[in-house]
Amino acid sequence: MVRFPNVYTITAFVALAGMMYGFDIASISGIIGTVQYQDYYGNPVGVLQGAITSATSAGSFVGSISATVLGDKVSRKVAIQWSTILWVIGAIVQSTSNGVAMLISGRLISGLCIGVTSSLVPIYLSEIAPRKIRGRLVSFQQLAVNSGVLIQYLIQYGCTFLNSEAVFRLPWAIQTLPAIILFISLFWFPYSPRWLAKEDRWEEVLHVLASLRTANNNINDPLVLAEYREIEDQIRIELEEGSSSFRTLFSRKLRKRVFLAIAIEIGLALSGISVLLYYGTYLLKGAGFKDVRIALLIQHIIAVLATVPSILWTDQFGRRPALLIGSITMTIWFTLIGGLLVRYGPPNPIPTQPDTYLGLNRAAVSRAILAFVYLAVASFNLTWGPVRFIYPPEVVPLKVRAKSVSLATAFSWAIDFALSFAVPPIFRAISWRLFFIYVSFNFATFIYIWIAVPETMLRTLEEMDEVFEHGEPVWKSLRPKPLTTKLDLLARDIEISMRTV
Template sequence: MAVQEPLNDGFSGQAPKVIEDFDPPQKPKRNKYALACSFLASMTSILLGYDIGVMSGAIIFIKPQFGISEVQVEILVGILNLYSLLGSAAAGRTSDWIGRRLTIVFASTIFFAGALLMGFATNYAFLMVGRFVAGIGVGYALMIAPVYTAEVSPASSRGFLTSFPEVFINFGILLGYCSNYGFSKLPAHLGWRFMLGIGAIPSVFLALGVLAMPESPRWLVMQGRLGDAKHVLDKTSDSLEESRLRLADIKEAAGIPEDCNDEIVTVSKKHHGEGVWRDLLIRPTRPVLHILITAIGIHFFQQASGIDAVVLYSPRIFSKAGITSHDQQILASMAVGLVKTVFILVATFFLDKIGRRKLLLSSVAGMIASLVLLGTALTIIDQHPDHKIKWAIVWSILMVLAYVAFFSIGMGPITWVYSSEIFPLRLRAQGCSMGVATNRVVSGVVSMTFISLYNGITIGGAFFLYAGIATVAFVFFFTLMPETRGRTLENMEQLFGTFFDWRTRLRELEKDQALKSQTELQPQPRLENQH
């Protein structure tokens, strides 16, 4: 809306001047402090990524040295995911007890010990002990990094910042593949030890770096430390006004009166972690039940669609496609890690522009097509007498790369972003730990059965199966998942509770918001100085 202001000099002859009521809104600049905090916290995800990437190559040399069977290979590769269940299950309670920041330090310390144990393993049993310890650390890291990042981030860039854990998982995978190639030149009995043991080094720097981070403002409020929470919110919000609104929302969620301005208050046990499992599993409200189904579902389908089979067993897949040289298999695997890393970086810049829902559905559609075409190419190669068809080999490699690219632009990062932002404050830590537990169980099942699966139904048949699961995932996401972009964490619960009818609820909320904005905003004309 504009106002025409007549000129009062009476003889200038100039046309009436148009003055706008409002200056155009400016997009807030990226908060550098929140960016640095999210960056440091999310780097713990490198630990999982490195283990996934490095084990795919290390197992090539471990298998002949220890003389283990194919079943033992499957168990060794995939068991870390099941071990991480213990870490993710304990991480929710631990992070509510000692804080998000110290839980990240604890995760790095445990993984440090696990990496050293694996590097010095003298037999299969010793190696499994190292996998157990490292798995506990990975479970802690997987749960706490996205929770901390979501709680620190302002709403305008929460999708971008909360996608960092997946970015660093991919970066860790790439580092693992590079480690495989570099240490594969050493004698076979030493190369794999360096591959596994070198993972202890980044965990030390991660633990030290995290000590420089502030604590999560939401955890501080749950402890009654309102003064400290306000200080952190002032530094991690786009404006002081947003900081005030965020603090008010968190206080309301924690059961603290809005007019309470004390530096330190007492928070009731109800908002301090008591009764969380009852409210999640025994007597959940309709919104909480909808949130729980959605969070567990997205974690389930992320892994059930076969990503760990591709990443952990990429040398075997390329071998089945007709690449016989170990060096060429590892180089092709490095290409997989590079593509995953590049496309996850692309995805981070679109999460807050396009939105979670559109990006996720586009990603899954691309994954389905890639898996079908990969299964077709591998089936053709498998049926050929000498198992070598050049165009099919090239096609298989391209489809593996396409699959990880489509996964990385949506399914990969959005799983962590979405599940970490939809739970109410007091249920967030334990709710996210349930999502991570589901993720790790399914990942463990996929990685511990892939060899047996393709031996039973052929390598092509295995990927057709994953394509079918991805198709079910598309239907699940389309029907049950509302868009969350731009909403504060405290208001997220309003979107859920209607299950398949969430679109109607979203329209009602948008209508209410529009009416509220019209009531509150009474624009006044801004007149230019006549002198």
């Protein structure tokens, strides 16, 4: 019998997909302020820089849409593996680009990979994870994103001393490494047991569950048999209900849950974090910082450190409280940043300069803006950052999971594309008002979560029907309570029956 690596090892390697996304974020945020980049690509500002930045999001939108089919047809694992090839091609095109058009083309190709992986990696990890640590394992994706940003930024910082085109070419070329490692490692990892069940490969389902849940591949372990039976029952029910087509996504039973997954992704895209990630250089320079490299480095370190508590406690604290706290704290920090800019930040009247504001020339105000940026980054990564990967795959049943999550992720990438493209000119046109637009989005998201988002912590994926059909208002349970699930009861019954035989 094949012995697969344990779920933590699998998660550590599969999360490299998140590191690739982090590399892409830092490959723009850390480079756009360098003289070499600006000189080689003709000082791209405004719409042109927006087009370069948003190209990845455009590709990611297409990749997410394709994942609706690939995730079911060729499996989550194989689709992720194929996408890494696109990432390598995109990184090579970027690192050898001879102009803006070729750079945008490379970022579009890389975006195809990010779209597939951002849709299917959370699904894959959710479907192989034990329910009690599902949140922890999926949260590794956010840690990998932040780690990728930090590592790429450090690489770029070192390259700034080269004083040549290697300042941007070398970091873009290095992006190929995590994709190559992930492509090779996936040959040793199992298929998702839920996908195998959909394909009617039941013997493999049992062996994969036994390998991932027990230390000795014990297929007679009560918890393994209980999870196997629960998956079996869920598949039977879904077969009786019929089609898994796109029309099923919007059936009376599922449309609320599908919309919920989409709403979480939209809330993420409208949280404002993309402004701080992609265009933090512009904001901090406008706030009066001459050299923002150290300030951005500290920001990336904070992002990594803030993700760690969420990984440790997300399966004890819950998804719903994290989303609520994240929305209200982001509302507060963006209000304070916008308030300081409107009071102390004169707009830059020179259209050829990327900085939106003139230097504030007030050290205390500059430090306050920097502090609120750091607090916003920490708040996001403690709350929304990990949960946005955890929640969408949990709330929908197996037969439409790939379609639903991919569609929800596509919405997020579509909005991210629009914002990445439009933020540079909009920021210059409406200045501080941009932050209050994000304040409105975050507050509206807080209200929606309060009235519509139930807690899913500690439930198995097959128990979500009960979560959404019990009829109790979701706001009555702000904090999730420990519970004994159907899986526990079924495992106990199996264990008792085995003793009596």
